Amino acid sequence: MTLLVTGSKGQLGRELTRRGKDRGMDIAGLDLPDLDIADEAGVKKAFGVHRPRAVINAAAYTHVDHAEKDADAAFLANSRGPAVLADQCREKNAALIHVSTDFVFDGEKKTPYLESDPTRPLNVYGAGKLLGENEIRRRLHSHIIVRTSWLYGAHGANFMKTMLKLAKDKNEIAVVSDQRGSPTCAGDLAEALLSIASMVMRSPRAPRGLFHFCGQGEATWDTFARAIFEIAEELGILPKAPVVRPISSDEYPAAARRPYFSVLDCSKIRERFQIIPRPWRESLKETLESLKGRDRP
Known part of the structure; x- marks a missing residue:
């Protein structure tokens, strides 16, 4: 039974491909230019x-700020692409596992978001991802949509790697302190998606629908940055952790608005799939340990 992974060259796609093969799964990984979803x-x-037999869609337009000026490209990848995949999955009787985002929410809530909570994206990226979700629901019964947040990993471009690069040249780094979410390790998300795919491919009775998955616990961006620097210094990746200077969102110019609060409630995925997210600090340390002995950011 073949599992097709789209976006296989991205930070999540690379983890899916490698970890799926480690599990002995028959993985077919495709990405641009070989496949445009x-x-x-x-x-x-x-x-x-x-x-x-199933598809994990890890392909997406993920640059949140660029999407504000390149909305057509963002909607093409994040809305049209999922619709095309859903149509083909329906025609070929395959299941679609699709990755979405916490940015479908407006951040006005003060407790973790449930799958049933109303959506109200604040930016083009979130709007495109929400439309992609809706296109899948409208076209395909056999789907699983997994929203995640603050994704980082050893591969690709992400907050953790950006912080490590900045730390090479700076003694003090200003980081936004008034946005709260849950850092999610790409490897942990990949393991969750592969577990779901295995269940779905084995049984037509496996759960379908919408789920949330993110690292356990909450953080602000400045808290996340401090943890990155402290662990990196402890592991010898950085000679010394830079000082993190907290700033407000208003002090950090960005094209796209972000939600102030986007923590996701993961109770449903735990109950239906017995998938339990790890504490985000534990996953962060493991990810940073994997960078030792390699070319560092």
Whole structure:
């Protein structure tokens, strides 16, 4: 049974491909330029070649600020692409596991967001991802949508790697302190998605629908940055942790608005799939340990 992973060269896709193969799964990983998920003919060809039993869609337009000026490209990847995949999954009787975002919420809530909470994205990226969710629901019964937040990992561009790069040249780094969420390790998310895929491919009775998955616990961006620096110094990745200077969102110019609070409640995925997120600090330390002995950011 083949599992098709789209966006296989991204930070999540690379973890999915490697960890899936480590599990002994038959993984077919595709990414640009070989597969554009918004291209109907290309997607149809990929399904014909690989005949997947399930698809994990890790392909997306993820640069939140650039999306404000490049909305067409963002909606093409984040809305049209999922619709094309859903149509092909329906035609070929395959399940679709799709990754979405905490940015579908406006951040006005003060307690972790449930899957049933109303959505109200504040930016183009969040709006495109929400439309992608809705396109999948409308077109395909056999779907699992997993929202996540503050994704980081050893590969690709992400907050952790940006902080490590800045720390090489700066003794003090200003970081936003009034946005709260849950850092999520790409490896942990990959393991959760692969576990879901295994269950879905084995049984038509496996749960379907919308789920939340993120690292256990909460943080602000400045808290996250301090943890990165402290652990990196402890591991010898950094000679000395820089000082983190907290600033407000208003002091940090960004094209896209972000929610002030986007912590996700993961009770449902725990109950339905027995998937338990790890504390985010534990996962962060493991990720930083994996950087030792490699070219560092």
